[in-house]
Amino acid sequence: MSRLKILTEHINKPEITGIEGYIKNGGYRSVEKALKKMQPDEVTEEVKKSGLRGRGGAGFPTGMKWSFIFKGSDKPRYLLCNADESEPGTFKDRLLMEKIPHLLVEGMIVSSFALGVRTAYIYIRGEYMYIMHILQQAIDEAYAKGYLGENVLGSSYSLDLHVHPGGGAYICGEETALIESLEGKRGNPRIKPPFPAVEGLWGCPTIVNNVETICKVPFIINEGGEAYAKIGIGASTGTKLISACGNINKPGVYEIELGVPVEEFIYSDEYCGGIKGGKQLKALVPGGSSVPILPQRLITTTAKGEPRLMSYESLADGGFATGSMLGSGGFIVFDEDQCVVRNTWNFSRFYHHESCGQCSPCREGTGWMEKILHRLEHGHGRMEDIDLLWDVQRKIEGNTICPFGDAAAWPVAAAIRHFRDEFEWHVLQPQEATRRNYGMGRSAEPIEQVTV
Amino acid sequence: MPKVTIDNITIDVAPGTTILNAARMIGENVPPAMCYYSKLKGSGGKCRVCLVKVTKSSEQNPRGMPKLVASCCTQIADGMVVENVTSPEVIEARKGVVELLLINHPLDCPVCDQAGECHLQDLSYEHGAATTRYDFGRRTFDKIDIGPYIQLHMTRCILCYRCVYVADQLTNERRHGIINRGDAAEISTYIQNVIDNDFSGNVIDVCPVGALTDKTFRFKSRVWFTKPMNAHRNCDKCSGKVTLWFQGEEVLRVTGRKDNYGEVDEFICNTCRFETKQKSDWVIEGPRRIDTHSVIAQNHLPYELDVVHPQIEAAQ
Ligand SMILES: Cc1cc2nc3c(=O)[nH]c(=O)nc-3n(C[C@H](O)[C@H](O)[C@H](O)COP(=O)(O)O)c2cc1C
Ligand code: SF4
Ligand code: SF4
Numbered sequence: 055m056s057r058l059k060i061l062t063e064h065i066n067k068p069e070i071t072g073i074e075g076y077i078k079n080g081g082y083r084s085v086e087k088a089l090k091k092m093q094p095d096e097v098t099e100e101v102k103k104s105g106l107r108g109r110g111g112a113g114f115p116t117g118m119k120w121s122f123i124f125k126g127s128d129k130p131r132y133l134l135c136n137a138d139e140s141e142p143g144t145f146k147d148r149l150l151m152e153k154i155p156h157l158l159v160e161g162m163i164v165s166s167f168a169l170g171v172r173t174a175y176i177y178i179r180g181e182y183m184y185i186m187h188i189l190q191q192a193i194d195e196a197y198a199k200g201y202l203g204e205n206v207l208g209s210s211y212s213l214d215l216h217v218h219p220g221g222g223a224y225i226c227g228e229e230t231a232l233i234e235s236l237e238g239k240r241g242n243p244r245i246k247p248p249f250p251a252v253e254g255l256w257g258c259p260t261i262v263n264n265v266e267t268i269c270k271v272p273f274i275i276n277e278g279g280e281a282y283a284k285i286g287i288g289a290s291t292g293t294k295l296i297s298a299c300g301n302i303n304k305p306g307v308y309e310i311e312l313g314v315p316v317e318e319f320i321y322s323d324e325y326c327g328g329i330k331g332g333k334q335l336k337a338l339v340p341g342g343s344s345v346p347i348l349p350q351r352l353i354t355t356t357a358k359g360e361p362r363l364m365s366y367e368s369l370a371d372g373g374f375a376t377g378s379m380l381g382s383g384g385f386i387v388f389d390e391d392q393c394v395v396r397n398t399w400n401f402s403r404f405y406h407h408e409s410c411g412q413c414s415p416c417r418e419g420t421g422w423m424e425k426i427l428h429r430l431e432h433g434h435g436r437m438e439d440i441d442l443l444w445d446v447q448r449k450i451e452g453n454t455i456c457p458f459g460d461a462a463a464w465p466v467a468a469a470i471r472h473f474r475d476e477f478e479w480h481v482l483q484p485q486e487a488t489r490r491n492y493g494m495g496r497s498a499e500p501i502e503q504v505t506v
Numbered sequence: 507m508p509k510v511t512i513d514n515i516t517i518d519v520a521p522g523t524t525i526l527n528a529a530r531m532i533g534e535n536v537p538p539a540m541c542y543y544s545k546l547k548g549s550g551g552k553c554r555v556c557l558v559k560v561t562k563s564s565e566q567n568p569r570g571m572p573k574l575v576a577s578c579c580t581q582i583a584d585g586m587v588v589e590n591v592t593s594p595e596v597i598e599a600r601k602g603v604v605e606l607l608l609i610n611h612p613l614d615c616p617v618c619d620q621a622g623e624c625h626l627q628d629l630s631y632e633h634g635a636a637t638t639r640y641d642f643g644r645r646t647f648d649k650i651d652i653g654p655y656i657q658l659h660m661t662r663c664i665l666c667y668r669c670v671y672v673a674d675q676l677t678n679e680r681r682h683g684i685i686n687r688g689d690a691a692e693i694s695t696y697i698q699n700v701i702d703n704d705f706s707g708n709v710i711d712v713c714p715v716g717a718l719t720d721k722t723f724r725f726k727s728r729v730w731f732t733k734p735m736n737a738h739r740n741c742d743k744c745s746g747k748v749t750l751w752f753q754g755e756e757v758l759r760v761t762g763r764k765d766n767y768g769e770v771d772e773f774i775c776n777t778c779r780f781e782t783k784q785k786s787d788w789v790i791e792g793p794r795r796i797d798t799h800s801v802i803a804q805n806h807l808p809y810e811l812d813v814v815h816p817q818i819e820a821a822q
């Protein structure tokens with residue numbers, strides 16, 4: 055533990071789950087400070103100064119989002135914590151909520167205070183039911199201690215916090231679908247505008263933030279936005295939880311300071327501990343199933359030859375042609391024995407299953423992509439299928455109601471872009487492709503492949 | 507009033523007007539609409555066939571929009587410049603959406619009562635390729651009778667949600683909705699349930715395809731062999747203004763009066779639609795003018811079209 059840990063410093067202490075242990079380790083100080091010494095706008099100001107960006111995937115500056123909340127009406131305002139965490143490869147919010155639930159409760163109180171919110175919700179994925187009980191227990195304790203309810207800590211500020219389970223759909227993590235679902239409706243994303251900051255839950259101004267985002271707020275208030283902004287690199291300030299999985303020696307959730315080189319993250323013993331069995335690294339999905347997959351030659355260095363860092367900017371360097379995204383921090387490592395076609399098919403199976411079906415390109419296109427990929431993977435593919443697949447993903451991307459369509463299209467596009475030889479091999483050697491995997495192929499070759 | 511330019515034609519429209527409605531006011535090169543229905547609040551945004559390209563967002567913001575936008579739910583801004591048929595990108599994307607709408611469609615037009623007045627048919631004719639690249643099995647459902655008058659043939663549904671909005675906005679109790687997700691989503695009463703309401707028959711008129719059809723008209727004739735006449739009667743439930751579809755002296759079908767975008771002027775009640783099918787029930791006003799681009803116009807004299815002024819909903 056050589057580096058600064060903002061969220062996970064105390065996470066392995068057994069007493070941290072209960073409110074007494076949490077307070078003993080410095081918990082709830084930010085509530086005292088904000089309510090007793092600060093104005094709501096000053097809290098927002100600190101968050102702006104911190105440069106904190108949303109940890110749900112898009113990386114939108116949190117302070118700026120908060121300043122968009124519509125204050126021109128006397129309607130109630132809502133803060134919703136997005137704990138729907140369902141992206142394949144992403145399992146970081148779960149760690150926080152399970153191990154240190156009071157951090158989220160504390161963050162919710164301070165954030166709600168900043169936004170003038172009187173009722174806040176944590177919307178948690180239904181499969182995390184056991185965590186919901188942990189959170190409920192923490193909320194009950196916070197009520198009992200006077201951190202929640204009428205006149206928090208004797209101030210004029212009152213807050214109610216509820217935790218609400220989702221029905222088991224990935225799409226309910228999209229913020230407007232989450233709002234619909236919380237209202238008791240089918241979780242279909244809404245058409246934007248209006249944006250939730252103006253018309254969200256029950257038509258009232260609403261802010262939706264990810265669990266990890268909210269959990270950063272106590273540190274920012276305790277230590278100051280500038281202190282937070284000093285951590286990290288450039289516009290990627292602070293720390294980020296990365297849930298690492300795949301063919302690595304030490305899968306798990308790591309809190310990293312943004313800016314750590316990808317190479318160090320994969321190979322150092324502090325983090326992933328290298329590729330399992332000393333095999334070669336073949337590919338990386340750095341930010342959850344929705345982001346483009348990278349071939350070996352683009353993982354540790356960018357196309358420009360600079361070291362690739364764990365930051366919003368560096369991971370995206372090169373755009374779609376040679377870059378990817380930090381996304382939600384679901385870091386999936388593939389070794390030389392993994393099949394990119396099979397993995398792409400697996401992801402597409404997920405998107406086909408999870409599309410809400412509201413808009414035609416996504417509803418129909420996700421199913422079509424899955425069927426083509428199934429055929430390719432199982433030795434019945436044709437050469438034309440590769441171009442067809444490329445064309446179908448292109449017809450979806452950018453043409454849908456919500457970003458789910460893009461999330462379904464990007465992994466397919468990137469796999470074809472960087473691993474076309476492997477797709478072709480599946481067509482040319484159908485028998486062999488069902489028996490063994492392709493291996494490294496051209497993934498490690500330094501030359502630039504011709505993109506489609 | 508704000509100015510908007512669509513395919514090089516500039517028009518002044520009220521603030522809050524959508525691009526689609528501005529295009530309808532211009533009357534040329536109007537983007538197609540499979541899910542938007544001006545009389546149904548909240549409709550639109552789903553089918554994505556109305557996509558257009560905004561090359562200039564407004565007078566203040568000369569940049570275009572990064573993605574194509576759904577014209578039915580994007581409001582104009584002063585100085586906005588939009589490309590519809592003048593943009594090859596739009597035409598290609600629209601072609602793509604039509605292809606996707608068709609991959610699970612049964613294309614059973616020869617036995618479909620909607621044939622001839624089906625928007626998907628018109629759209630495929632204009633944008634579709636003659637062949638399909640989809641060679642997997644298509645999604646199918648059993649036909650369901652929802653009450654004595656309406657049949658649901660889910661296999662043909664394009665999930666435009668119009669019938670759901672009709673039930674929400676016209677009837678006092680919605681009995682059907684959408685269940686399941688993705689391409690398994692379906693219009694359903696969940697437990698086979700009768701949709702029984704004075705205005706339920708309007709789901710047939712708003713359905714852009716042959717998913718909801720009139721059982722009293724089923725297989726009686728092809729629509730292009732029937733002759734439409736405007737007619738009215740005194741009705742205590744609705745305006746009583748309808749279109750009667752005749753074969754000889756026999757009224758085969760009663761529908762609302764549809765404009766050139768396939769939208770009814772006024773919703774009608776089930777008594778007018780299903781239970782008053784004698785010619786003597788009605789005061790005949792004269793022949794109904796049919797949009798000449800539609801297949802059903804083929805057997806009729808070309809009439810001049812009624813010019814329709816779309817109702818523009820105020821900015822939300
Ligand atoms: C299909 C889809 C699924 C999403 N799932 C989640 C999720 O599980 N958790 C989450 O925090 N954000 C998720 N998001 C992002 C949210 O829409 C939203 O941007 C985020 O919660 C905002 O919080 P942040 O600004 O703190 O990141 C999802 C987005 C999409 C399009
Ligand atoms: S893009 Fe997919 S998930 Fe999003 S609204 Fe459309 S159908 Fe639903
Ligand atoms: S049944 Fe018809 S009106 Fe209803 S959603 Fe399907 S296509 Fe639309």
Ligand code: FES
Nearest residue numbers: 551553554556578
């Ligand atoms: S008419 Fe605009 S999306 Fe369907």
